[in-house]
Amino acid sequence: MPVSSGDTAWLLLSSALVMLMTPGLALFYGGMVRRKNILSTLMMSFVALGLVGVLWVLYGYSLSFGTDSGGFIGGLNFLGLMGVGQEPSTVYATTVPHLAFMIFQAMFAIITVALITGAVVERIKFSSLLVFSALWLTVVYCPVAHWVWGDGGWLLNLGALDFAGGTVVHINAGVSALALVLLLGRRRGFPGQAMEPSNIPLVVLGAGLLWFGWFGFNAGSALTAGGLASSAFVATNISAAMAAFTWMVISWLHRRPTVLGTVTGAVVGLVAITPAAGFVEPLAAIPIGGIAAIISYYGMLLLKMKLGMDDSLDVFACHGLGGIWGALATGIFATVAVNAGGADGLLLGNGMQLLKQLVGVVSVGGFAFVATWVLGKLVDVTIGLRVGETEEMVGLDISQHGERAYGGLLR
């Protein structure tokens, strides 16, 4: 098929938008930790741009999107971008250069690795995080991306729908985060000691960049610059808006309408609409976003306050629960009227679709949990996952990076 300049322009721009989400996530996470760990937290996200950005072109893309092997993993035919050039692929995004599709996918792999780090901040050893991230990309991300999006992937063949990565990115990262939390344990002082966010304005800036970049994430996943992209764009905005507002109201009923809660709600709404964006009518994003905020809010209370689990920045409650709800909601609200390549959902009488979505949730969630636990354990018994007590008390900025966020004596 000939290259479409409109589609190519949109996909390249979308790739740039999704790239910006990772520094956005860095700020979103960085503002939520204590002052002594802000740089290390920023770094954990930002370094994914460096690490995954290279591994992806060397072999990650090939393992995810190379010639199928039994529905489970891609082949080595795109190793080192072999055969990935200016001509479109014959199976993926056939109206844009193959390189554009490849780099768009690279940005997804990068942010997925970065998302996990929110669960382990303020105590994981930086070198161990790097080793874990490389292993996780290879053993968990690439296979799952292949199952869901790769030509011949078993979940794709089954008909499980994931428009922009609710399963591949959010359930995958959220559940993996939970497994790492169990391995790593709580931060010293949790839960007795209040660990106050050091810079909520940074969190707001980060959430704003995430919302902005998410238009590339979701509307870009149409892979064409037309009606479907527009529909996904609108659904994305509605869900973020609805979830932000809903979270604010719940927080207000509790006591006060907090800023941290409201921007968190926006991100949860974006998570939940991700798998559904291009398969549902835009207005379906109102219940999808609203319910996502409720599930995530109470999930957070249960996990952190009641069960005392130190998923430090609530990666499972936001991305795991938000992603699971979004995947199931896709099976409820989907309609072929929006996307002929999709399916009808439960509300249009196709309960099977909800079941297929459930298979996606359980298989990806189960695989991610077990594989992450094994990889994490491997890193822990070899080089150790956690920093020493003194390093943790002093803070990871100084102990891991030899830097401090706010230097200088004079104001």
Added chain:
Amino acid sequence: MKKIEAIIREEKLEAVKKALEENSYFGMTVSEVSGRGKQMGIPLQWRAGEYRVDLLPKLKIELVVLDEDVSVAVDAIIRNARTGETGDGKIFILPVESVVRVRTGDRDEGAI
């Protein structure tokens, strides 16, 4: 000479400053401090759930006055920093051995 260290509520600074100035005590040093006392902290909210902050932000005013001026200055501070609620702060009064004005080298009473 005595040094008055007054820990007060942040929002009371302007009133205290004005009252001291009206009594001709112009010089002072103000710093942002954190502390705790009978107020026992305040609850704040996370994304979901609450936490308690026990070290609360206050302001510390430091000024050095002649012995005979202490009660006037302290009264001015108390009158303008008090709300009657817990958390109004404390005042400490310390003896001062010597004072030097950096610009001139003047000492003690001449330097206050």
